[in-house]
Amino acid sequence: MRRGFNFPGLAFLQGLVGLALFVWVWHLIVASGAVPRAFLPSPEATWNAFVRGVTIGDMREQLLGTVLRMINGWLLASLVGIALGSAIGISETLRNYLRPTLAFARALPASAVVPVAIALVGLTPGMVLGVIVFGSIWPTLLATVQGFAMVDPRLVEVSRALHLSRFDFIWKIGLPNAVPDIITGMRLSLTVALILAIVGEMLAGQEGLGKAILLAARMFRAPDLYAGIVLLGLVGLVSSYGLLLVERRVARWRR
């Protein structure tokens, strides 16, 4: 699906004007007093809290904590997901045996395993990492399975007509066919990993932005809370667009 960021200069400018308008309306709403400041701080207050947090506050460490937690879990999930997904995607027998089990595991909200993980290993960093890996593995794993399994039947015939060995078929046709799917899956996995990193911090009290915004809300420090939300939004934005760029680059043959 293509969307956004396809327009040249003018549209980008219009988009920025739109964003500025959004912030201005936000400012007007707060200034009018229609919404209590305890719930909606002004953009200026949010900005100030953000600057304070990043310069003299703990926000940098918290950001690092959250990002590292997310990336570690995501990398581990990607590694395992691609390995398992390739095996399952290549073998139709394996697919037949595992299909319902995978469908069930995918449908299980990842956060629902948090209580089980807590029961098993307690409120430890390992628990959070485990939950992130378990939760974010599915998009990558399933996309890998699909990428390997959905080779055009015509290409299967071509490789048979050319007498390609099974290894060559996997290496030269299966894998390149799966790569764009794998990267799409990894992009979705990263989003899930961020969410679970935040959930993990909130529940297990690990240092990070998730815990920070929870504390800010408890103490009714709305500007700090909003600054944290904005920063988390930025993390989501940057990670998602970074991988989108990789995706487009790798799949340039798709034009």
Next chain:
Amino acid sequence: MSGWRGLIVPVVLLLLGEAAFRVFGYVGDTLAPPSAIFRGFAEAIGDGTMVTTTLQTFATVLGGTVIGAAFGLVVGCALGFWNLLYRFTYITIECLRPIPSVALLPLSLMIFGFGYKMEIAIVGFATAWPFLILTYSAISQVEPRLLEVAKVFGFGPVGTAWKLVLPAAAPRLMTALRLCIGIALVVAVTSEIVSNPQGLGHELMIAQETLRPHRMLAYLVLVGLIGWGLNNLLLWLQTRMFRHRGEVDTEVAA
């Protein structure tokens, strides 16, 4: 359909779990054998909590999805029809969309306190964006030929939207709805686990905290079954509704 083979793995896993408990005689407060999980199901259905909490979570999922989808549909249509509006808002949308829904939990809790409202607000936020994006892309990908047909027949904007564009986009909107309900369930259960004291997620947490693993695992299985069942039900509906068009896209990544 070679469905029986798919059942082997779960059955073997269940039997292995049961056997492990029987052989090693493990009695603890973190895990429970499958037989105990069945007992957990029976208990939770018997004392009525399973039905109550399931209904609570369902209500949230439904309420949140209705609000999110309505917002997404209206805004997505508007953006699809008026390109200028799209140009002025797309950066703002792209900035708001990646905010992880759980990051709004503390905010929503602060504003609404515990209860349905805070959870529905988050579910609404989480479902609005995918629905908006999928609506927009469904509408902007409507065959231009159809719009020419509309011009030839002299339909106004409303007539065009109602008679041509929305029906043409309907299969994709149904896909969007299915994805959003899946997201809604995840977000609802997550909110309940993290803070909101109601619904299936909270019940899972309570079972863990009161050291009743059989009940906790029963709820875990239930949550999985609900997610799996909802997805399959909607997929089945979608296939039934749009079979004649031969264009049910089951694998849209959002």
Next chain:
Amino acid sequence: MSGKSGSVVIEFRDVGLYLGGKEITQNVEFNVRKGEFVCVIGASGCGKTTLLRLVSGLYQPTTGSVHVDGKKVDGPSRDVAIVFQDYSRALLPWRTAAGNVSLALEAIGMPRAERADRIHALLGKVGLAQHAAKYPSQLSGGMQQRLQIARSLAQGASILLMDEPFGALDAMTRQSLQDEVLELAADTGATVLFVTHDLEEALYLGDRVVALYSNPGRIARIVDIPLTRPRNQLSTREEPDFLHLRRELFGLMEEIHA
């Protein structure tokens, strides 16, 4: 090139095929000799593509047998190359034109050092030398089909199966590709089995035309085409024999379609 006196390389011996309980072909029996260019025509659903798949070993007959070079076909062979109609699906979209040709060379185990020259020569043969670095999605339909032909030549096969290769192309591209294929066949001495639903194309290209009935596919007629070679898009199509055969087979085709 009149290869009609050569040895038999493809034999259909009373071939019948059922797929999913449906009878696709019935009692198909004919031979193709070395260097011959044989066209198969028929309405859609008459199983003409199936015949190619039987020769290439992608399908196995239910009754009877198919023989290539005297040996019963029991699986794909490197000596049989196939050009599919849907070129966009049959090329690897993630490989450049050169990479796609290379796939066939890799399959026959040619060392990397020798491939580059061979690829260049093959792409040159089909007029794609300047497009070696382009991806299939950047090539026109005609160029993609040329690329598929280059890939099948790379295999070094002596039998070339072509499945409505020009069906999706415009008239001008189709005519020039027809002449190129005739030239390539003459140069390499390859035996060609060419499936089409276009009667004039079949007459223009073939030494013989095999016409099929539909449901199930079975042989309606086999006609020799005594037109001189090399053929020419203008003069060949004006030859009395061409016009005569066209009239004769046109009636048959109508009967087939009925």
